[in-house]
Amino acid sequence: xxxxxxxxxxxxxxxxxxxxxxxxxxxxxxxxxxxxxxxxxxxxxxxxxxxxxxxxxxxxxxxxxxxxxxxxxxxxxxxxxxxxxxxxxxxxxxxxxx
Amino acid sequence: xxxxxxxxxxxxxxxxxxxxxxxxxxxxxxxxxxxxxxxxxxxxxxxxxxxxxxxxxxxxxxxxxxxxxxxxxxxxxxxxxxxxxxxxxxxxxxxxxxxxxxxxxxxxxxxxxxxxxxxxxxxxxxxxxxxxxxxxxxxxxxxxxxxxxxxxxxxxxxxxxxxxxxxxxxxxxxxxxxxxxxxxxxxxxxxxxxxxxxxxxxxxxxxxxxxxxxxxxxxxxxxxxxxxxxxxxxxxxxxxxxxxxxxxxxxxxxxxxxxxxxxxxxxxxxxxxxxxxxxxxxxxxxxxxxxxxxxxxxxxxxxxxxxxxxxxxxxxxxxxxxxxxxxxxxxxxxxxxxxxxxxxxxxxxxxxxxxxxxxxxxxxxxxxxxxxxxxxxxxxxxxxxxxxxxxxxxxxxxxxxxxxxxxxxxxxxxxxxxxxxxxxxxxxxxxxxxxxxxxxxxxxxxxxxxxxxxxxxxxxxxxxxxxxxxxxxxxxxxxxxxxxxxxxxxxxxxxxxxxxxxxxxxxxxxxxxxxxxxxxxxxxxxxxxxxxxxxxxxxxxxxxxxxxxxxxxxxxxxxxxxxxxxxxxxxxxxxxxxxxxxxxxxxxxxxxxxxxxxxxxxxxxxxxxxxxxxxxxxxxxxxxxxxxxxxxxxxxxxxxxxxxxxxxxxxxxxxxxxxxxxxxxxxxxxxxxxxxxxxxxxxxxxxxxxxxxxxxxxxxxxxxxxxx
Numbered sequence: 001x002x003x004x005x006x007x008x009x010x011x012x013x014x015x016x017x018x019x020x021x022x023x024x025x026x027x028x029x030x031x032x033x034x035x036x037x038x039x040x041x042x043x044x045x046x047x048x049x050x051x052x053x054x055x056x057x058x059x060x061x062x063x064x065x066x067x068x069x070x071x072x073x074x075x076x077x078x079x080x081x082x083x084x085x086x087x088x089x090x091x092x093x094x095x096x097x098x
Numbered sequence: 099x100x101x102x103x104x105x106x107x108x109x110x111x112x113x114x115x116x117x118x119x120x121x122x123x124x125x126x127x128x129x130x131x132x133x134x135x136x137x138x139x140x141x142x143x144x145x146x147x148x149x150x151x152x153x154x155x156x157x158x159x160x161x162x163x164x165x166x167x168x169x170x171x172x173x174x175x176x177x178x179x180x181x182x183x184x185x186x187x188x189x190x191x192x193x194x195x196x197x198x199x200x201x202x203x204x205x206x207x208x209x210x211x212x213x214x215x216x217x218x219x220x221x222x223x224x225x226x227x228x229x230x231x232x233x234x235x236x237x238x239x240x241x242x243x244x245x246x247x248x249x250x251x252x253x254x255x256x257x258x259x260x261x262x263x264x265x266x267x268x269x270x271x272x273x274x275x276x277x278x279x280x281x282x283x284x285x286x287x288x289x290x291x292x293x294x295x296x297x298x299x300x301x302x303x304x305x306x307x308x309x310x311x312x313x314x315x316x317x318x319x320x321x322x323x324x325x326x327x328x329x330x331x332x333x334x335x336x337x338x339x340x341x342x343x344x345x346x347x348x349x350x351x352x353x354x355x356x357x358x359x360x361x362x363x364x365x366x367x368x369x370x371x372x373x374x375x376x377x378x379x380x381x382x383x384x385x386x387x388x389x390x391x392x393x394x395x396x397x398x399x400x401x402x403x404x405x406x407x408x409x410x411x412x413x414x415x416x417x418x419x420x421x422x423x424x425x426x427x428x429x430x431x432x433x434x435x436x437x438x439x440x441x442x443x444x445x446x447x448x449x450x451x452x453x454x455x456x457x458x459x460x461x462x463x464x465x466x467x468x469x470x471x472x473x474x475x476x477x478x479x480x481x482x483x484x485x486x487x488x489x490x491x492x493x494x495x496x497x498x499x500x501x502x503x504x505x506x507x508x509x510x511x512x513x514x515x516x517x518x519x520x521x522x523x524x525x526x527x528x529x530x531x532x533x534x535x536x537x538x539x540x541x542x543x544x545x546x547x548x549x550x551x552x553x554x555x556x557x558x559x560x561x562x563x564x565x566x567x568x569x570x571x572x573x574x575x576x577x578x579x580x581x582x583x584x585x586x587x588x589x590x591x592x593x594x595x596x597x598x599x600x601x602x603x604x605x606x607x608x609x610x611x612x613x614x615x616x617x618x619x620x621x622x623x624x625x626x627x628x629x630x631x632x633x634x635x636x637x638x639x640x641x642x643x644x645x646x647x648x649x650x651x652x653x654x655x656x657x658x659x660x661x662x663x664x665x666x667x668x669x670x671x672x673x674x675x676x677x678x679x680x681x682x683x684x685x686x687x688x689x690x691x692x693x694x695x696x697x698x699x700x701x702x703x704x705x706x707x708x709x710x711x712x713x714x715x716x717x718x719x720x721x722x723x724x725x726x727x728x729x730x731x732x733x734x735x736x737x738x739x740x741x742x743x744x745x746x747x748x749x750x751x752x753x754x755x756x757x758x759x760x761x762x763x764x765x766x767x768x769x770x771x772x773x774x775x776x777x778x779x780x781x782x783x784x785x786x787x788x789x790x791x792x793x794x795x796x797x798x799x800x801x802x803x804x805x806x
Binding site: 008009012013014016017029030031032033050052053054055056057058060062078079081082083084085086087088089090091 | 241242277278306308311341344346347348349350351352353354355356358359360377378379380382389390391393394397398409411412446480492494495496497500501502507508509511545547548570598600642643644645646647798
């Protein structure tokens with residue numbers, strides 16, 4: 001992925017949609033894929049990300065909604081995704097429902 | 099001595115209070131029971147010996163009746179087998195009779211964890227020397243939490259088996275080691291179990307019950323049931339992350355990502371191997387491991403002593419996937435989906451195709467006009483419009499290199515807009531091939547909350563449904579172990595031994611085999627959280643079906659294999675489990691995209707784990723277009739490659755070259771390939787009958803070979 005592309009292009013469509021609809025005042029949880037595993041966390045923190053942890057090239061954190069663009073604009077950032085809900089996979093009712 | 103005559107399940111019931119017995123027999127829907135006058139009766143089978151005073155069937159019946167047995171059936175023979183019901187408080191009298199040899203519970207009453215444990219063959223491992231029970235191994239559960247007070251998660255002295263519990267929802271405390279929520283240590287939990295009020299209030303409660311049930315399958319020790327309902331790794335210890343749940347959801351991708359990092363950190367802190375279970379998922383992504391959560395899981399799964407297991411999801415029969423191939427210049431093709439009459443939540447669709455294709459996408463509402471040329475949204479563009487019914491539709495095809503994969507990821511959002519709900523009826527997605535190299539596309543409908551009969555879940559019409567590629571995310575991550583479900587209990591007309599109809603089906607979008615194998619998931623009795631409103635099946639236990647229940651069988655067995663060798667990687671355990679998998683009955687079709695390699699088979703896996711030797715790849719050298727390496731044992735070798743590094747990371751090679759000479763040194767030359775820099779991974783194979791392999795991709799960085 002070309003990390004020099006516009007900040008909006010580094011967001012996935014789901015995140016762009018959430019931004020257009022208005023992000024919550026308390027900020028959002030994001031996952032960020034970066035090019036430089038060693039130095040990126042510091043840059044992200046300086047840009048406003050409260051880093052919760054890192055697994056290789058994936059960094060997870062909380063960002064104020066107003067800082068999201070600044071995060072995505074960093075050269076070290078390849079991709080930013082807002083957190084998406086997960087669901088339990090017990091299926092008791094799914095079989096009965098159909 | 100007479101104790102041995104009694105089925106342990108009946109002994110378990112004998113030890114319950116009257117209230118617990120009543121709760122049990124009332125919840126055991128398959129049993130015929132009597133609770134009249136608060137005397138609990140239960141169905142039994144008795145094996146009786148003929149002898150003085152019991153020479154005839156008639157005399158045996160008469161004696162049994164006197165002992166309180168209501169005789170239903172008698173089978174005469176050298177031994178007389180009697181079916182009947184008996185008050186639980188008369189069981190003791192029965193076993194005192196020397197002519198009664200065995201008193202067994204009706205099997206139907208216990209179609210559960212003990213059955214699935216037998217099916218996967220774990221009981222022998224747990225009970226026959228040298229026993230393997232998960233000693234010195236951690237089991238990590240990322241789920242709704244755990245009923246930490248339940249006896250099955252406690253040691254014989256009453257202290258906790260949980261080393262760490264991170265509740266992501268409760269208020270954080272200053273100086274805590276977690277970024278949000280609160281971490282409780284074993285010391286905190288032990289104190290809470292010992293004293294009331296506890297010095298530190300452990301205000302954690304699994305109100306969903308999902309995580310407690312999952313943990314019971316992987317690691318419950320059966321203490322509450324006197325050894326009846328025992329999980330796979332009963333002597334392991336636990337690291338639990340309770341994710342935030344809200345309105346039918348169970349956690350989010352970002353907090354789940356950090357949960358994985360947390361449990362691995364704690365395992366390293368304790369210097370223990372860990373087998374981690376995740377029975378959560380969604381449909382949001384390209385189903386080839388591209389999502390950041392999947393990348394994180396793959397990164398962690400490279401570490402020795404870390405195994406990650408994920409449920410395959412229950413999406414196969416929900417009609418959430420469609421696919422097709424468009425032809426350049428031909429008329430658009432369509433895929434129809436149905437929105438129910440009470441759909442108020444936003445519908446989200448994921449469309450993925452290769453970026454070398456220019457595929458236009460349009461949406462048509464029920465009764466709406468057929469899309470014309472300008473209605474199609476091409477890669478790089480976004481369009482938002484309102485339907486005549488007032489619904490808001492947004493097509494965003496601007497991600498033309500989604501996740502660095504070189505694929506287009508378009509998303510379609512259909513919201514209520516100004517209408518009270520999404521218009522019920524048949525909608526259509528139209529796909530037009532403007533410039534086509536490959537032409538194939540895939541569409542997934544994101545999950546919604548499935549309460550209320552699944553009314554919110556939009557589905558493709560049957561004719562357009564494609565049940566393949568329905569593994570839920572993050573189960574399509576390449577390096578983890580993904581688990582489908584099969585039936586070990588007769589329910590809902592599902593034949594015993596068959597694959598569960600709902601079990602998510604592979605392959606990945608890139609064609610990699612998923613799931614890896616299948617395990618019992620329909621239906622399983624395991625630990626019931628006292629904080630959840632789930633119906634009891636037996637005191638302290640409840641019944642759940644789903645791939646959520648299949649995955650922890652594998653997680654627990656993987657923990658047993660880590661006891662045998664704490665340095666095994668996830669990839670190595672995947673190979674062992676796949677090689678050991680049974681292909682009997684309905685699984686005879688395996689390997690395939692439903693069963694993976696077949697049924698989980700614990701004992702064989704343990705035998706293989708004790709004997710296996712995986713080759714070690716070393717001294718890798720790139721010299722011009724030649725890649726050379728050495729192995730510690732004789733091997734054959736191969737190189738797989740792709741000039742697109744991210745695709746290679748996801749396992750999508752464009753080609754491979756092999757060296758079939760058995761030896762310790764190998765060289766493969768990529769000369770002749772089109773000029774490019776190729777990102778390569780090395781495969782070393784043992785040449786023995788049972789072939790084992792080691793994959794070396796330079797920790798995901800790959801070996802770059804430039805062909806001029």
